[in-house]
Amino acid sequence: MKRRALLLFGWCGFWAWSVAAAAEWNAEKLSALRPVLQSFVDQGEVAGAVALVGDRDGVRRVEAVGYRDLDAADAMKPDTLFRIASMTKPITAAAVMILKDEGKVSPDDPLEVYFSAMRDVRWAGSDKPVRVRHLLTHTSGWAGGLPKDLADLYQRRHLTLAEAAERFVREPLSAEPGSRWAYCNSGIDLLGRIVEIRSGMSFEEFLEKRIFGPLGMTDTTFYPSPEQLRRAAVTYERKDGKLVAVARDIIGSSQGAKYPIPAGGLYSTAPDLARFYRMMLARGEWEGKRILSAQSVDEMTSLQTGEINTGFVPGMGFGFGWGYVREPQGVTAMLSRGSYGHGGAFGTQGWIDPHRGIFIVFLIQRVGLPNGDNSEMRKRVQQCAVDALM
Numbered sequence: 001m002k003r004r005a006l007l008l009f010g011w012c013g014f015w016a017w018s019v020a021a022a023a024e025w026n027a028e029k030l031s032a033l034r035p036v037l038q039s040f041v042d043q044g045e046v047a048g049a050v051a052l053v054g055d056r057d058g059v060r061r062v063e064a065v066g067y068r069d070l071d072a073a074d075a076m077k078p079d080t081l082f083r084i085a086s087m088t089k090p091i092t093a094a095a096v097m098i099l100k101d102e103g104k105v106s107p108d109d110p111l112e113v114y115f116s117a118m119r120d121v122r123w124a125g126s127d128k129p130v131r132v133r134h135l136l137t138h139t140s141g142w143a144g145g146l147p148k149d150l151a152d153l154y155q156r157r158h159l160t161l162a163e164a165a166e167r168f169v170r171e172p173l174s175a176e177p178g179s180r181w182a183y184c185n186s187g188i189d190l191l192g193r194i195v196e197i198r199s200g201m202s203f204e205e206f207l208e209k210r211i212f213g214p215l216g217m218t219d220t221t222f223y224p225s226p227e228q229l230r231r232a233a234v235t236y237e238r239k240d241g242k243l244v245a246v247a248r249d250i251i252g253s254s255q256g257a258k259y260p261i262p263a264g265g266l267y268s269t270a271p272d273l274a275r276f277y278r279m280m281l282a283r284g285e286w287e288g289k290r291i292l293s294a295q296s297v298d299e300m301t302s303l304q305t306g307e308i309n310t311g312f313v314p315g316m317g318f319g320f321g322w323g324y325v326r327e328p329q330g331v332t333a334m335l336s337r338g339s340y341g342h343g344g345a346f347g348t349q350g351w352i353d354p355h356r357g358i359f360i361v362f363l364i365q366r367v368g369l370p371n372g373d374n375s376e377m378r379k380r381v382q383q384c385a386v387d388a389l390m
Contacts, residue, residue, distance in 0.1 A: 025060055030388035033063045036380050041066035045366070045377065047236050047243055048076030051102045052270040052361040056281050059274050068233045070243065071109040081219055081232040081267045082363045083251065085344030088266040089188050090300075091211065091276065093136055093321020095195045095203070097296040098210050107299070107320070114181040114194050115169040123176040130177045132194065135187040136320040137304045141173035144182040154185075154250055154264075157257035161203055162298070164259065165193040181318065185263035188321075188356040192262030204260050215254035215279060215286055217272040221388070224267050232267065235346055235365040246367055250345060264345065270361045276357040277352050301340045301354070312373035331379045334386040350379045353386075360385045 030053065037049045048066025052059060064076040094123070099105040110129035112118040118130065123141055134140040146153055150167060153159060168186045175182070192203040199206045204222055212220050219228060236243040250267065258264075279285065280301070284292035293302075300320040310318050315327035322340040325332045341351035347364040362381045369375055
């Protein structure tokens with residue numbers, strides 16, 4: 001980053017942090033991110049938003065508009081923390097692949113290697129075991145969601161990963177492994193437990209030592225400090241045409257929690273996510289440090305689900321932990337084939353377009369969005385970023 005500019009317009013709660021653009025970017029078109037985001041606030045869709053655009057060389061622009069907290073009239077800022085929900089999943093997948101690079105885990109390992117109860121879990125008439133790759137691609141054969149007796153796990157967060165995993169693996173399959181796609185949070189949580197088993201660390205400690213620390217992701221955590229919580233965006237929903245703070249939602253408080261939620265429990269910021277995305281664009285390298293092997297990045301970001309119909313929007317498949325654009329259309333129409341990314345339940349979204357060598361981060365905190373994965377907000381932010389390329 002050669003030059004930074006930080007501007008505050010207090011009357012509208014707007015911050016802009018930009019870096020001198022490289023030749024491939026049209027700075028004037030990139031500045032259009034601000035009015036695009038501001039329109040979402042003006043229309044009452046969100047209290048505030050942060051968008052970041054970058055490439056292999058660094059962050060090219062960060063825009064923050066509106067408010068982190070409407071009642072406090074506290075402006076949204078580039079370092080505002082967001083609950084990124086399922087944007088956590090690619091980070092969990094990266095942890096698994098780090099252990100794969102060390103020969104401690106294989107995507108082809110049957111789960112019975114890690115959980116003895118899995119020896120008895122099979123789909124009727126099939127001897128195919130559930131493998132690690134099935135968890136990474138949501139093709140395990142388990143139904144989506146959590147087991148009924150653990151439906152409140154993400155609110156209560158009262159179990160450890162080890163305790164929850166032993167209950168997950170006793171659930172019957174609803175399909176043959178590898179035969180169909182079903183978005184399975186408990187499968188991703190099992191990956192977190194596998195990381196613990198093979199690394200000898202807690203899942204949180206492994207991420208800190210092997211990903212967050214090396215990348216300098218100082219604001220990415222399952223358990224934010226009091227200071228970080230003071231910078232966290234409030235989550236809103238619309239009631240009677242107005243934005244109101246959500247009293248209780250799908251993820252409970254991190255304070256005193258035992259359960260990290262590898263499928264969706266992280267807080268992060270746009271600049272922190274940019275570091276992770278730049279590492280992925282560089283095929284596993286960050287400022288001379290090797291986080292993942294290039295081969296593992298290629299596996300993560302290749303189509304792993306073939307012709308299986310997957311979510312969440314038309315034209316998608318899945319890699320290891322990432323959604324994969326098979327046929328750009330609709331909300332992904334502006335992206336290249338082979339782009340990969342993930343969204344979150346509170347409206348967040350990130351994309352990496354390796355063909356163009358760019359990434360896009362869009363952060364809001366809003367529940368109840370109709371068809372959030374195909375939202376007009378995501379589409380407009382992504383289009384604005386792509387249009388700024390020269």
